[in-house]
Amino acid sequence: MTKMKLLPLLLLPLLLISCATQSVPVGSGLPKNHDQARVVLAKRILQMPNQIQLMSRHVSGRRDNATAYKNMVSTAGGWSAARSSYAKAPGGYVKLQPAMLYGMIALANQGYSYQVSELAGGGHSRNSRHYDGVAVDICYINGVKVNYRNPYYRSLMRAARKLGATEVYGPGDRGHSGHVHIAWPRPY
Ligand SMILES: [Zn+2]
Numbered sequence: 001m002t003k004m005k006l007l008p009l010l011l012l013p014l015l016l017i018s019c020a021t022q023s024v025p026v027g028s029g030l031p032k033n034h035d036q037a038r039v040v041l042a043k044r045i046l047q048m049p050n051q052i053q054l055m056s057r058h059v060s061g062r063r064d065n066a067t068a069y070k071n072m073v074s075t076a077g078g079w080s081a082a083r084s085s086y087a088k089a090p091g092g093y094v095k096l097q098p099a100m101l102y103g104m105i106a107l108a109n110q111g112y113s114y115q116v117s118e119l120a121g122g123g124h125s126r127n128s129r130h131y132d133g134v135a136v137d138i139c140y141i142n143g144v145k146v147n148y149r150n151p152y153y154r155s156l157m158r159a160a161r162k163l164g165a166t167e168v169y170g171p172g173d174r175g176h177s178g179h180v181h182i183a184w185p186r187p188y
Contacts, residue, residue: 034098035078041101042075051108053115058122059139062086066121068136071096083131087123094120094133099184103163104136112156115140117179125175129167135183146179147171153180 031037045052054069064084071081075096085091096119107114117139120130129135139145141152148171157168160182167183169176 030098030102035095037098038075038096038101039078041098041105042072042096044105045072045101046076048105048108051113052104053113053140054119055115055117055139058084059117060086060123062123064121068116068119068121071119071121075101081120081133084121084123088126088128089121089123090131094131096120096133097184097187099164099187100134100136100182103160103165103182103184106163107156107159110159112152112159113142114138114156129183129186132186134186135167135181138180138182139178141180147177156180157182 031040045054054067054072056067056069057063058067062084064082064086066082066084066089074081080093080095083089083092083094104116115138116136118124118130118137119135120133122130122137124130124135130137138156141150141156144150144152146153150171153170157170157180160168160180164184165182166185168181170180171177
């Protein structure tokens with residue numbers, strides 16, 4: 001009798017995981033293993049090009065393999081994402097963190113379409129969270145360039161905070177007149 005009652009409970013996590021591989025991989029069905037989770041989430045993001053546009057060049061005009069698009073392709077392939085080596089960027093590689101990838105999908109699922117100018121790449125301030133794989137820069141929202149007249153950036157910033165982002169800047173904040181910066185806590 002006890003065994004019969006326990007069985008469904010034991011099967012539940014397996015069901016959740018198998019569901020996650022078939023449909024939108026967000027929520028409780030996400031694999032517990034972070035390496036698996038980041039691959040599943042990055043693949044999902046690459047399947048949403050109408051909602052999430054990942055730039056394949058840097059705003060700075062510099063050329064390297066650390067663009068937002070290349071960062072995501074690497075992550076979907078199970079690799080780390082490259083950082084840039086110019087300005088104050090430290091070079092090397094970092095893993096994009098699942099909390100950020102999940103947040104990016106959740107924003108799209110809330111109806112925002114947006115363009116990502118940088119993830120781990122690009123030149124940012126020293127010790128920027130970008131270099132730790134937990135920050136995303138957004139330069140267009142719903143087809144409109146981010147600036148103080150953009151009608152969407154404030155609500156997007158609020159939505160990001162609700163999704164666990166703890167460092168959110170935009171027009172009105174120093175250095176962010178043309179993009180929204182959203183960062184989650186560092187994983188360590
Ligand atoms: Zn930023």
